[in-house]
């Protein structure tokens with residue numbers, strides 16, 4: 001069947017629902033969590049009171065209460081409205097940034113805007129819109145998105161920042177994926193001239209040369225979205241299995257652990273831009289490890305989706321645990337502020353060390 005606009009609409013909506021369902025109900029994590037290779041060094045004499053530890057930071061000029069970002073996950077179907085609402089309520093209560101998932105579904109069908117725009121009803125210090133880099137390039141019959149679409153995505157959620165996601169791994173293992181990638185950097189550059197853009201990988205990481213190219217293209221921040229957490233290849237393997245597509249299943253399983261580990265990605269992407277460490281963050285200790293390596297904030301997706309599908313209280317409880325764990329790491333490393341934590345020593349072992357000795 002030709003890929004008409006109507007099939008694009010229906011397929012995108014259905015796919016988004018399947019993704020959330022699979023991430024909640026199946027094991028889709030990559031096999032290694034590289035954050036366990038990073039150790040912070042204990043200080044027996046912190047010379048600071050626990051109650052004086054402050055997690056407050058500025059990120060891209062906005063004051064946020066903790067260096068944590070709820071990474072873009074969803075939108076485009078009814079249940080996604082409730083998920084985004086639960087996440088937005090928690091982000092507003094805790095005063096931390098949040099992103100929405102790819103807004104393509106609503107850019108194609110305005111009836112779905114409400115599933116994203118709900119986040120604009122809340123006082124969130126940094127709202128992050130989301131479009132896919134593959135959509136910036138003409139793919140078969142599908143038109144390429146330009147500045148006007150990017151602006152529309154930002155306006156839809158009254159965003160402060162636009163994430164352009166890079167997801168070649170997912171597109172190439174997905175039977176209906178967009179496989180043209182020539183011209184991506186130029187398209188990102190042209191949007192970055194007009195709008196504040198954060199380049200964002202989605203689980204396969206950013207290496208040194210890509211980070212430099214993105215900086216030269218004018219992005220304001222990089223979310224390295226590295227290997228170690230949700231594996232989109234694993235998600236697509238489950239989708240293929242459910243459809244009885246053996247070829248797709250095999251491809252997804254083969255590439256389940258493909259990518260640059262998140263801690264490696266943070267170290268390699270230190271090109272002078274604010275970095276977000278997303279990919280496998282489960283705890284406040286992981287967050288502290290990321291900050292110690294040079295990230296400005298840690299992003300969390302998979303570890304919050306189940307709670308987000310339940311209630312605002314469940315999201316809040318998990319995030320409060322993470323913030324408390326972060327404060328403990330700051331106390332035990334004698335770091336009263338996040339800036340101080342960023343200057344602390346950390347020890348790198350295991351596969352992450354091997355990666356860095358490339």
Ligand SMILES: Cc1cc2nc3c(=O)[nH]c(=O)nc-3n(C[C@H](O)[C@H](O)[C@H](O)COP(=O)(O)O)c2cc1C
Nearest residue numbers: 071072073101102165202225229230279280301302
């Ligand atoms: C259910 C779900 C849907 C996602 N959808 C998007 C998306 O639409 N756009 C995007 O940029 N990233 C998306 N992501 C990727 C996350 O933002 C993040 O980069 C990735 O999951 C790695 O983080 P994690 O290990 O904490 O899950 C999604 C993640 C999940 C779990």
